[in-house]
Amino acid sequence: MKNIRNFCVIAHIDHGKSTLSDRLLDFTQSVGEREKMDQQLDDMDLERERGITIKSHAIQMHYPHTDGEMYTFNMIDTPGHVDFSYEVSRSIAACEGALLLVDATQGIQAQTISNLFLALEHDLEIIPVLNKVDMETAMIEEMADQMIDLTGCDREDIILASGKTGIGVPEIMKAVVERIPAPKGDPEAPLQALIFDSVFNPFRGVIAYVRVMNGVLRKNDNLRFIATKSVYEANEVGAMEITPKPQPQIECGSVGYIVTGLKTSSEIKVGDTVTLDDRPGERLGGFEEVKPMVFAGIFPLDNDDFEPLRDSLEKLQLNDASLVFEPETSAALGYGFRCGFLGMLHLEIVQERLFREFNMDVITTVPNVTYRVTDTKGNVTEIRNPADLPDVNHRAMVEEPMITAQIITTTEYIGSIMTLCIDKRGTLTKQTYLSPERVELHFILPLAEIVFDFYDRLKSISRGYASFDYQPKDYQETDLVRMDIKLNGENVDALSALVHRSKAEYIGRGMCKKLRELLPRQQFMIAIQAAIGAKVIARETLSAMRKDVTAKCYGGDISRKRKLLEKQKAGKRKMRQFGKVEVPQKAFLDVLKLD
Template sequence: MKHIRNFCIIAHIDHGKSTLADRLLEHTKTIGSRDMMNQVLDDMDLEREKGITIKSKAIQMDYVINGQQYTLNLIDTPGHVDFSYEVSRALAACEGALLLVDASQGIQAQTISNLYLAIGNDLEIIPVINKIDMDGAMIPEVKDQIIELIGCKDEDILLASGKSGIGIEEILQAVVARIPAPEGNAEAPLEALLFDSVFNSFRGIIAYFRIYNGTIRKGDKVRFLATGAEYEAAEIGVLKLGLEPRKEVKAGDVGYIITGIKTAKDVKVGDTITIASNPGNAIQGFEEVKPMVFAGIFPVVTEDFEELRDCMEKLQLNDASLTYEIETSQALGFGFRCGFLGLLHMEIIQERLEREFNQTVITTVPNVSFIAYTTRDEKIIVNNPAEMPDPVKIDRVEEPFIRAQIITLPEYIGNIMTLCLGKRGILLNQSYLTPTRVELIFEMPLTEIVFDFYDKLKSNTRGYASFDYTPIGYREADIAKMDILLNGDKVDALSALIHRSRAQDFGRKLCEKLKELLPRQQFMIAIQAAVGAKVLARETISAMRKDVTAKCYGGDISRKRKLLEKQKEGKKRMRQIGNVEIPQEAFLAVLKLD
């Protein structure tokens, strides 16, 4: 065990984690030159297209120093705030972390929040300044920032370039020298932390684990403690670029197990695997995920519901931060109410459903969960507008607040202040980390951030602001439920819970947008936005008209009037029985309202 090192790479988005991982794998000859490509660990098409890491990925390297061979287990983690749950799981399986900072960007919000996660898990931190060969590299300034943040010595900081391969050998030596070997007893009862899983249509569920105590051998009967399910270990092994079978995997190592499990409910991330005949204790300290944004996902054709349920189960195995439950909608039929960690997470899930499972889905307006207290002091958790109790029965409504940390350049302070205060934010603190770096701390309602806050922040600061947030509980707010009515009928999929001061503005924009998107019918359509019985905005789509009096030229006016009256009656009847089809674009339009 003293020759094993488990470590991960943590950093802000685009600071070069995946590129550095590529160089480490090349240097240790884990990957042959034929298999080498950029972002080799990002095996999803989506990750390559967007250039971001979505899934953390574990791989084992063999490294020889002074004639002694070491086994290094590396986990490459995502940098985006929406995938921080992946990072927290990766940290739980490691003893050390490489903290990567871009030499031209310096320390950003995600760097700090990932660092605190790592310190909370008692990991050994090795600071690395990456991209030192770039033209805009500010190595002395970034060094000062790191020393101030971590309190390390100047010589502890390593300089590297993931692109050109500078400093890779020094990083590997530092990993061996500074990161402690895993502790544990190979003879004790088996205790292995399950930190990830993936569904394979031929082999069932493949679970990835990190062993803290004990040894697992092929053919052992294993038990999953949280679910109590027992299976035989049909194949175990370690994670190289593919899966590499072994006869046994011992304490301190990271590996995989295939047991032929087909039901997704038996595998839960954060569970402990142990031997059925000699069980160990459950491993503590693994947090449950808290979804931030809720949206409904519905199949386009109602008959596909069962198939969509299967796909959601398989997707949840691979992405433990996705939560869902069944819900019904008058407009869309059966579907799922899903919880996501953010809007990017929601977009990725929708893309993955379409690509990996060929499911075309409709997504409703995303919203956060509120707490409503009735006049009888009952507490109701409201995840979607349909669950909101009758306004007469509500005593008060509380909405979730977050503490937002924004790091930017001094010249953008004004823009950020305007944006955040316009989103009902409260400025708590403003401090200069360095002469060119300002940290702003705001308390803001999560509702305001869900839609377009991140995009606006980026455009207002030309991309020079980094943003990170943590939930801080619930506070009372004046929240109203806004309904959209088409010819007097509510469309529940377009309802939204919104702050009363915003309702009129939001309702007017939404009605205007729907007027553009809904196709014209033979009858008139009235689009209304209403809070309770009060209509806040209205747009009208006029009917398609046919000139019925064209054949009456000359003659008495009463003949024309008779025809027009007849047509008017017909339109009235049509309007009573006609229903309005809502195209998919209308549901998406709400997301893109400015």
């Protein structure tokens, strides 16, 4: 155990975690020349296309130190985006140390601070690393001073590195051995192993990734999963190298995988404790429960695909523990699921993964957050669906969730960022200058206001120089209304939304305009309306496609043309009575991206 080191790599998005991880793999020769590629640990096509890490990735490396000992490193590369912070918290729970990366060209960002505090809560040993020092725009001394202010470390503790050229990699490996403590645990105690991730393999069933806290996990052991009370045999255990490496046992303090042949995904829960059936240990403290921020309905295009969609979501949940879902029905869309996400990027990624990995075409409804409604009798209920909002006569109060937002930016963008946050019903609570050019702003904002386009607008007004992080706060009373979108007088269930009364007209106009651009023209005129109850607050008209019925009239009296036009008009009116407007799938997502 004294030669094992468990650590993770944490940083803000795009600060070079995956590139530096590639260099560490090269240095320890963990990857053969033929398998070598950029973003080695990002095994999803989606991650490579977008250039971001979506999933945490654990890997085992072997490092011969200068003291002549061979050390085993279990490293976890984590995502940097705020929507995947649950992945980071789970990775931190399985480690004793963390490499805190800061980009020498950008400095400390909001997610850097958030991840650092998360690591300190778990008493992790922090190794500060200043990355991208080889770039011409690197401000090494200024950024080093920022890191000293933030972490309280000494100047000589900071390692200067470059994921691109490999500068500082030997120093990082040496620091991991010397600064990060070896795992604690009793190999003789009853087995206690924490499941920190899992994945579904169609041939081998569920594969669980575990960190052994006490005892030893051996092949062919009868294992009990404490939360689900199920018992299975360990068909295979091993180490997580570039290709899984079967071993006779996973030592105390180490990280590895278990294959049980289990086919039902609900039998394994991330955060559960694995122990021996004949000599059970106590349950370990898992991770804090995930708190979804954004809720949206996901419905199959064809109602027959409801059960396959359930299976797909269960298998996806194994690999993405922050996804939560429950069945729901909609008058327009039939049977589907109300899903909870950590943010809009998370929603987009889940939808994309459902299509790519499970070939599921789905319709996503307007995302919204959880509101609390107190009725006239004093009962409090949580609502996540616009259809559940009671009538005005039956509700005494509606409360919406608030967040504390932390924005770090350069001084030239303070004015435009404050305007954006105040426009989103935000209140400035604190303003701190980290340096003469960089400022940290704290706002209290309604969560509903940041769901749609806040992050995109923040990035565009600050030209990418603002970073954003948030934590849930509490609930606050609000004036909430349900806004319906009607096509030719018929409600479109999937586009109903819960909005603040002051924003209803702006959002309604925007959605109607967008729908007018997105909907295909029909043989009849389509009225697109936004309404609160019986009151229409915005309207757009999509004109009909029209055939030139007068083309065959070459002169003659005008009454001949008028007669043909009247006949066409009557036909259009009849068609409008019976015609049904189909909303294309692309329109459901695009209509949410209001400018």
